[in-house]
Amino acid sequence: MLECKNVVKKYIAKTAVNGISLEIDSGRIYALLGPNGSGKTTLMKMVAGLIKPTNGSITYQGLPIGVESKAAIAYMPTETFFYNYMTVRDVGRYYKDFFPDFNEKRYEDLVQRMDLNMKDKAKSLSSGLAAKLKIAATLARDAELYMLDEPLNGIDIITRENIITTILESAKENKTIVISSHLVDELEKIIDHAIFIKNGSLELIGDAEDLRETKGKSIVEIYKEIYA
Numbered sequence: 001m002l003e004c005k006n007v008v009k010k011y012i013a014k015t016a017v018n019g020i021s022l023e024i025d026s027g028r029i030y031a032l033l034g035p036n037g038s039g040k041t042t043l044m045k046m047v048a049g050l051i052k053p054t055n056g057s058i059t060y061q062g063l064p065i066g067v068e069s070k071a072a073i074a075y076m077p078t079e080t081f082f083y084n085y086m087t088v089r090d091v092g093r094y095y096k097d098f099f100p101d102f103n104e105k106r107y108e109d110l111v112q113r114m115d116l117n118m119k120d121k122a123k124s125l126s127s128g129l130a131a132k133l134k135i136a137a138t139l140a141r142d143a144e145l146y147m148l149d150e151p152l153n154g155i156d157i158i159t160r161e162n163i164i165t166t167i168l169e170s171a172k173e174n175k176t177i178v179i180s181s182h183l184v185d186e187l188e189k190i191i192d193h194a195i196f197i198k199n200g201s202l203e204l205i206g207d208a209e210d211l212r213e214t215k216g217k218s219i220v221e222i223y224k225e226i227y228a
């Protein structure tokens with residue numbers, strides 16, 4: 001579905017991604033793991049077509065990242081993208097204007113599920129509710145691949161579980177999901193595959209069950225081994 005070949009992203013003072021090659025298959029849930037500054041967001045932004053690799057290639061369904069891939073890939077950034085005037089309903093309208101695959105009914109369901117109210121001002125939401133709103137807007141797109149950058153950061157445990165259940169329900173419909181997070185223990189329960197990135201390079205990638213079997217360790221323990 002998605003193929004990265006020797007992808008490099010250099011900034012003036014820093015090589016953020018340093019020759020990553022990997023493949024993502026459809027219908028799976030991937031964890032993109034790595035400590036702060038390891039290159040997760042940079043890689044996701046390149047796949048989303050927001051920034052271009054310095055070297056290497058990224059293809060989606062055999063085509064370079066472009067109009068077709070942008071229509072099929074829903075990327076949720078770490079930053080919030082709401083204007084001051086926006087209510088939860090306005091965020092849905094804003095998304096609908098941008099994305100032809102935005103499903104209003106699904107947005108309504110997700111908003112309700114996330115305990116949000118259409119009339120709430122997006123800017124006045126607590127950080128947990130704002131995170132839920134971002135997730136609702138992203139998952140309401142009928143995309144093929146969802147890339148969620150740190151969807152669980154700064155969220156309390158009950159809300160995290162609620163978010164994880166919602167993500168899992170979306171995944172049931174044969175969607176592909178890539179989640180970047182430091183909260184490995186919580187992702188361990190739900191992921192099919194794990195991608196470990198260290199200093200901009202791919203350290204390890206594999207089926208979560210295979211990795212546990214071959215290494216005799218949980219994904220959390222492998223994470224600690226790689227990054228300790």
Ligand SMILES: Nc1ncnc2c1ncn2[C@@H]1O[C@H](COP(=O)(O)OP(=O)(O)OP(=O)(O)O)[C@@H](O)[C@H]1O
Pocket residue numbers: 011012013014015016034035036037038039040041042043
């Ligand atoms: N626009 C930029 N200009 C210069 N350096 C950048 C830029 N964006 C990212 N970097 C650097 O590239 C490296 C990788 O950053 P990136 O945000 O991709 O890491 P990350 O794994 O997503 O980190 P975190 O978990 O903290 O979000 C970091 O050292 C960061 O400072």
